Amino acid sequence: MNYSRQRQIILNTLKEYTVHPSAEQLYIKVHEKDKNISKGTLYRNLNQLVDSGMIKKIDGLDTTAHFDHNTHEHYHFICTKCNKIYDIEKEDIIIPTIKNNNEFLIISSDIIFKGICKECKEKD
Amino acid sequence: MNYSRQRQIILNTLKEYTVHPSAEQLYIKVHEKDKNISKGTLYRNLNQLVDSGMIKKIDGLDTTAHFDHNTHEHYHFICTKCNKIYDIEKEDIIIPTIKNNNEFLIISSDIIFKGICKECKEKD
DNA sequence: ATAAAAATAGGAATTATTACTACTTTTATT
DNA sequence: AATAAAAGTAGTAATAATTCCTATTTTTAT
Numbered sequence: 001m002n003y004s005r006q007r008q009i010i011l012n013t014l015k016e017y018t019v020h021p022s023a024e025q026l027y028i029k030v031h032e033k034d035k036n037i038s039k040g041t042l043y044r045n046l047n048q049l050v051d052s053g054m055i056k057k058i059d060g061l062d063t064t065a066h067f068d069h070n071t072h073e074h075y076h077f078i079c080t081k082c083n084k085i086y087d088i089e090k091e092d093i094i095i096p097t098i099k100n101n102n103e104f105l106i107i108s109s110d111i112i113f114k115g116i117c118k119e120c121k122e123k124d
Numbered sequence: 125m126n127y128s129r130q131r132q133i134i135l136n137t138l139k140e141y142t143v144h145p146s147a148e149q150l151y152i153k154v155h156e157k158d159k160n161i162s163k164g165t166l167y168r169n170l171n172q173l174v175d176s177g178m179i180k181k182i183d184g185l186d187t188t189a190h191f192d193h194n195t196h197e198h199y200h201f202i203c204t205k206c207n208k209i210y211d212i213e214k215e216d217i218i219i220p221t222i223k224n225n226n227e228f229l230i231i232s233s234d235i236i237f238k239g240i241c242k243e244c245k246e247k248d
Numbered sequence: 249a250t251a252a253a254a255a256t257a258g259g260a261a262t263t264a265t266t267a268c269t270a271c272t273t274t275t276a277t278t
Numbered sequence: 279a280a281t282a283a284a285a286g287t288a289g290t291a292a293t294a295a296t297t298c299c300t301a302t303t304t305t306t307a308t
Contacts (some may be wrong), residue, residue, distance in 0.1 A: 002254050002305050023295075038257045043296060045255095060184030060234060063265080064295065075220075077228050088222060096199075096220040096235050098212060104201050107239040110184060111220050115231040126274050126285050147264075162288045167265060169286095187296080188264065 001052060006037050007045045011054065011069070020058055020066040020076075020085050060112050061085060075110070079117035086117065125176060130161050131169045135178065135193070144182055144190040144200075144209050184236050185209060199234070203241035210241065 001007075013029050014021070021029075023042060030037050046067055049055040056068040061078060066085070075088040088111075096111065098104060137153045138145070145153075147166060154161050170191055173179040180192040185202060190209070199212040212235075220235065222228060 004255055004304080006256070036257065038259090039295095040258075040297080040299095041256060047297095059187075060236075063183075063189075065187075077222075077230075079228075080231065086228070092223050092225075094218065094221050094223065096237075097218050098201075098237070099216050099218065101216075103242045104203075104210070104237065105240040105245055106201075106237050107204065109238070110234075110236045112184070112234045113220075113222070113228065113230050114233070116229040118227045121229055128273080128286055130287070160288065162290090163264095164266080164268095164289075165287060171266095 001048060004045070006034070006041050007049070009033055009037065010042060010045045011049060014055060014067055014069045017069070020061070020068045022062075022064045022066050024064070026067065058110075060110070075113070077113040077115070077117070079120055080114055081116055081120040084117060088113065125172060128169070130158070130165050131173070133157055133161065134166060134169050135173060138179060138191055138193045141193070144185070144192045146186075146188045146190050148188070150191065182234075184234070199237070201237040201239070201241070203244055204238055205240055205244035208241060212237065 010026070010030055013033065014026060016029070017026075023039075023046060026046075027039060027042050030042060046055070046057075050057045050067075053071065056071055058066045058068055058076065061076070062083075070087065073090045075090070075093060077086040077088050078084070079086070093111070096109060098106065134150070134154055137157065138150060140153070141150075147163075147170060150170075151163060151166050154166060170179070170181075174181045174191075177195065180195055182190040182192055182200065185200070186207075194211065197214045199214070199217060201210040201212050202208070203210070217235070220233060222230065
């Protein structure tokens with residue numbers, strides 16, 4: 001992967017997020033910094049960054065892919081009321097494993113908890 | 125929800141699968157049984173069946189939604205070589221939980237394990 | 249300095265999904 | 279059984295997310 005100014009902007013912009021934007025949300029911010037960066041470039045670079053392990057792609061949040069610059073192993077909680085996505089750190093959960101498993105070589109596990117966050121609970 | 129012949133065909137067709145088809149894959153089979161069932165009808169009914177809890181929607185497998193007639197709580201393992209989706213039964217895993225959690229009310233958790241299945245491991 | 253490899257902008261194309269509309273089927277009530 | 283309201287349908291148009299394409303530009307290794 002060669003250096004590219006555009007890819008640098010995309011990565012830096014993603015790093016400014018504490019939540020996990022979709023490509024479209026990211027595009028708006030990136031576009032503010034450089035009006036010429038096209039969606040083709042954005043998608044191509046996001047995919048390259050995912051493939052090289054520099055960022056993570058999160059599916060299953062809604063119908064679109066979201067992107068996460070936090071590459072250390074962690075999981076997500078989505079509040080079904082406010083749709084906010086919270087990070088759940090590895091050390092804060094009991095990791096699932098398959099019992100007596102000699103059939104599957106597990107390389108990664110994605111976990112998405114869904115429910116109600118404290119804030120929404122207190123509003124009721 | 126009223127009875128509809130088309131919905132019955134869609135549900136029965138989904139039940140014939142042991143794997144978890146996308147809407148498109150399901151459409152091909154449904155279309156073999158009744159040439160007149162439209163994609164609009166398929167999507168509308170799939171969404172109704174999901175909303176009523178009769179089937180489950182699985183996101184995060186690839187870019188499209190997949191559907192599962194197996195509504196009892198279970199999880200999935202995707203082989204990154206052959207892309208086959210295996211069911212992992214609840215009783216076969218150690219369920220993840222958030223430790224010392226008083227912030228999130230967890231209603232459901234989706235887990236997708238990724239790795240290499242036995243078959244693909246043995247081919248190497 | 250230069251040539252091959254990689255990347256780009258911008259728009260076209262593709263794919264998945266939803267929305268719309270005039271018509272048909274189902275269901276509850278008589 | 280007749281009937282009217284509610285629910286559902288086919289077929290197509292529209293939308294949204296993402297990928298593909300191409301001529302041009304940038305990066306990198308010599």
